[in-house]
Amino acid sequence: MSGVASHKKVFEDISKGDKKLKKGSTVVKDPLARTKLLGSVKKSTKLKKVSKPNAGLSRAQKHAFNRARAEKKGESFVEKLDEEGLRFFNHVTDQKFSDQAIAFLNAYWHEVGSQADFIYSVAWDTFKYADMHARGINYVHKYKQGSKLEFDIGLYFYERLCKFLGESKNKQWKDEKFAVSQPKLMTAVARKKELRLIDVNFDNQMAMIEYLLYQYREFANPSDFVTRAMSQDEHPEVRKARLALEEVNRRIQAYEAEKQRLTDESKKSGVKGLTAKNMLAQLEAGPLWEKLQAALITAEAAVRIATKKYGGGKFISDGKSSGKAIGSNQGSIWWLNRDLAEKKKKYGRRAKK
Template structure:
């Protein structure tokens, strides 16, 4: 192999989202227009495939993986193809969005796909990381990625690090809420006193202390990402992919769960995604259920 596998594995053995951020940081100028597809479609489909393999139904039960075996890789591509051709609620189809043509999976036979997975396996471990998928999909140079990633390690942004830690706190509280909500849904079945109590708690959950704590953490995280962006103005070392990802993830949580007093618009002003803030209370199925 013509590149340093050890340095490559520094990133290939990190959780999926960190692999994606490292890839975006390395090739931001070339792939920033594909970032939304990578986040919304590729990342979430691979995560769902990994959960399927592990028999996990809810995200609050899931510890993010670093790679998948070839069988799960085949399943991932099958679901990826289905996902981009399935109409959204507004009738739009990702496969018909010309701006994401570079991101679209190519239809292959099972044998062709297995051969493709072998080609993607840069570190020859018979597994596929998200990073290997991304490098293959966007025809990016692995050696260039390693050079860029080594520079990333030398220029860590303390302001962005604070924003990432604030987002971890948000997700921690979110996991706590989802876990309790799932238990209340189970307890709410039936007509007995216990069920009625759980039904009441579920309906009033959006006004609970846990949700208030989530709102506070959302506001803290949003302030942290704004501070990181202000500090990064004029800096060429700012990891733009990580900054985009943290803000995008934060925006999604805000839109699904809401934050009293939080701004409705993203710091950089991208269009909104997801459902209204109270949808997680009104919908019958928990938001973090993999379908």
């Protein structure tokens, strides 16, 4: 029978429908056939590791891949600190939020310097807001920065942060360049478990440095941070600029406190109310405003000198301060300049109309 005739007969048999086809099996019963099929594959043969995909992935997808891999490994974030390291870490967590953020940026400027804007404008601001909420403070001029948030306020912090990022008016912070800074959406139960993991020193609180180390765990972990941060020191010129800005903060608080007092008084009827309104109108020509302007000028000069001399450079400790070796002040310099710019924008001398 020719090939064409053979194929024709098979087709006719199938078309009739009265002939059942044999059921095939995936099991190889013959030992010799099984050996041939397996070839040289042995139980001890190691499979090749799958490398991180690079082609065709967005930056956000790459960050998600790295984070998932780090979480699966388990040892990327939590790494036991020795006694000296834990003591130093606790010292950092006792500092105010901004100082913790600066310490983190100094340690990881090369890795997360591109996220400094997000840390300053979003994370730090939300930390302060959550802390004010916890302490029942309504006015910024009455607020003194904290250092840690209790776990329940930590939950509030994440809720506030996710809500802020979900609002259309804040879409700039959802940009691709801030992909690594985006918090992971999860239930309250899952977030509580995460807070336990974030709590490096097991004090049932979340310091800003703990939040930062966990958020950027693709690059950082507590043990590595301690190693880097312990070798850093604050240059005297940088310290001088920081203290000058702290003086500006004190002048702002004094000015805002008086402004609030006069605003409240101006709502009263009679002579007291009218007097307060008049004083409020002249507040920007008064001594409190002038002292604030003088403090801003001093701070601007100090920040300019620190930036010119040591911005992005290395500083070797002279042995008289708390530092031990060589460290970068790049995070400090960036923060000082950004903080100064924000204060000048709001409280700088107005141009005459």
